[in-house]
Every structure is written in structure tokens, then in C-alpha cells.
Amino acid sequence: MKMKICAFVILLAAGVTSSRAQDTWIQKADFGGTPRYGAVGFSIGAKGYIGTGYNGTYLKDFWEYDPATDAWTQKANFGGTARDWATGFSIGSKGYIGTGHFYDGNDHYYKDFCEYDAASNTWTQKADFGGTGKAEAVGFSMGSKGYIGTGFDGSYTNDFWEYTPEETSIAIDIKPGTFPNSINPRSKGVIPVAILTTDTFDATAVDQTTVRFGPNATEAAPVQSALEDVDGDGDTDMILHFKTQDTGIVCGDTSASITGETFGGQAIEGSDSFKTVGCK
Ligand SMILES: [Ca+2]
Numbered sequence: 001m002k003m004k005i006c007a008f009v010i011l012l013a014a015g016v017t018s019s020r021a022q023d024t025w026i027q028k029a030d031f032g033g034t035p036r037y038g039a040v041g042f043s044i045g046a047k048g049y050i051g052t053g054y055n056g057t058y059l060k061d062f063w064e065y066d067p068a069t070d071a072w073t074q075k076a077n078f079g080g081t082a083r084d085w086a087t088g089f090s091i092g093s094k095g096y097i098g099t100g101h102f103y104d105g106n107d108h109y110y111k112d113f114c115e116y117d118a119a120s121n122t123w124t125q126k127a128d129f130g131g132t133g134k135a136e137a138v139g140f141s142m143g144s145k146g147y148i149g150t151g152f153d154g155s156y157t158n159d160f161w162e163y164t165p166e167e168t169s170i171a172i173d174i175k176p177g178t179f180p181n182s183i184n185p186r187s188k189g190v191i192p193v194a195i196l197t198t199d200t201f202d203a204t205a206v207d208q209t210t211v212r213f214g215p216n217a218t219e220a221a222p223v224q225s226a227l228e229d230v231d232g233d234g235d236t237d238m239i240l241h242f243k244t245q246d247t248g249i250v251c252g253d254t255s256a257s258i259t260g261e262t263f264g265g266q267a268i269e270g271s272d273s274f275k276t277v278g279c280k
């Protein structure tokens with residue numbers, strides 16, 4: 001009787017163990033650059049990135065990690081000066097590194113802030129970080145916004161800042177296939193608007209729940225959306241339908257805009273012209 005109970009307990013314990021997933025760490029290829037501290041990283045899509053830091057010398061080299069091949073590739077050096085303890089995050093298809101520190105007998109705390117475009121492997125200087133230059137700040141992103149706070153600027157800090165990138169300009173076509181575009185503001189129908197895929201923008205990445213359309217680009221949410229090649233150039237575009245009465249378009253208006261975000265959090269904006277009809 002005693003043995004039976006014992007066996008039952010063992011089986012139960014084994015069952016519990018095998019039904020639980022286990023967290024694991026697996027060592028991957030070493031970072032492609034030299035050993036260092038004070039580097040910073042972020043991810044864009046299916047790639048990871050690490051750059052800058054200090055190893056006795058201040059560094060600005062920048063590397064891409066591809067988990068599919070477990071390999072590092074050196075990319076364009078960070079766009080600012082070499083530094084350690086910078087801060088980074090990514091928004092959509094762009095990565096950002098800014099703030100940081102350099103010591104040359106005196107401590108220098110940086111507030112410059114650069115954007116990395118993985119598609120073109122280029123860095124662009126953006127608006128300086130809003131607070132004082134600082135080292136060892138922390139950054140993260142949520143949706144289309146980035147955040148940096150805390151850190152050391154000679155003193156401990158707790159200021160906290162939100163970064164909003166400028167909107168990416170996209171091509172839209174009100175009433176695709178027709179021009180000029182005539183809109184009757186009194187119509188009880190819908191207005192079709194296409195977001196076009198181009199060499200630099202994939203319309204299928206747009207999160208249609210975030211899209212608004214109207215003279216102020218804020219008025220109407222789409223009531224219907226579909227993916228199709230509306231301009232017949234071989235790539236897939238997005239077509240959205242907006243109720244005319246939701247758009248706020250009135251007689252005499254001449255243009256309207258779309259705003260929204262991609263699933264990756266990249267803010268977008270595009271405009272097209274039209275003329276109002278049926279107004280007399
Ligand atoms: Ca049109």
C-alpha cells in the first residue's frame with residue numbers, strides 16, 4: 001500500500017514536469033565587434049542591432065545580427081561621435097541611438113540623437129534629446145512613440161521624455177483610377193481612397209484600424225478595407241472606404257489627407273486633391 005502511494009506521487013510529479021515549458025538560454029554567435037561595455041541595441045523587424053560602447057577606446061561601430069543565420073554583419077558606423085552609455089530604441093522600420101558619454105579628462109554628456117534606416121543602412125541626425133545630455137539613460141518604445149528617462153548628467157536624473165518621429169509621407173489616391181476626383185459632400189455613399197505601395201513604402205503594412213481621413217486627416221475611420229493592386233503596377237495596395245458624411249468634407253474643400261500607423265508603429269501621412277460637386 002505504501003509503495004502504491006509512492007508510485008502515484010512520482011507519476012503525478014512527472015506529469016506536472018512534462019506539461020510545463022521550460023525557459024532556456026542558448027549561447028549564440030559572439031557579438032561581431034570587439035568586447036566592450038556601455039553599448040546599446042534595438043531590433044528592427046527580424047534583425048537585431050548593437051553598436052557604440054567602450055573598450056579602452058570610445059567606439060561607434062554598429063552591427064546587425066540575423067537570428068536566421070546566427071551571424072553578425074558590420075553596418076554603417078553610428079551617425080554621432082564615438083561614445084558609451086548611449087540609449088536606443090526602435091519605432092517601426094527605424095532605430096534610434098542618442099545621449100551617451102565621452103571622457104577626455106572631463107566628462108562630456110551628449111544629447112544628440114540619430115536615426116538608423118536599415119533599408120538604406122544610413123544614419124540621419126534628428127532633434128536633440130529634450131533633456132540635458134546624459135549617460136546611462138533608459139529608453140523604450142510603445143507604438144509610434146519613443147521614451148527616454150533617468151540617467152546621469154553629473155547628477156542622478158529622473159526627467160522623462162517622449163519622442164515622436166515625423167510622419168512618413170505616403171502616396172494616396174482618392175477615387176483610384178479617376179482624375180480629377182469629384183466628391184459630392186451631400187452624398188450618403190462612400191469615398192474610396194487607395195494607399196499606394198511604392199519603392200519605399202509597403203501599403204499592406206498599414207494598420208487600417210489607425211487610419212483616419214478628412215480635410216484635417218482626423219475625421220473618418222474606414223468602414224471597409226481590402227488589399228488589391230489598384231494601380232496595376234504589380235504590387236499590392238490598400239483600398240479603404242470612408243462614409244462621405246463621416247469625412248467632414250464641405251462644399252469648396254479642395255484636399256483631404258490620410259493619417260495612420262503601420263503595424264510596426266511608423267506614423268504615415270498622405271494627401272490628395274479633389275473638387276466638390278453637387279453644391280449649387
Ligand atoms: Ca483619383
Ligand SMILES: [Ca+2]
Binds near residue numbers: 229232
Ligand atoms: Ca500597386
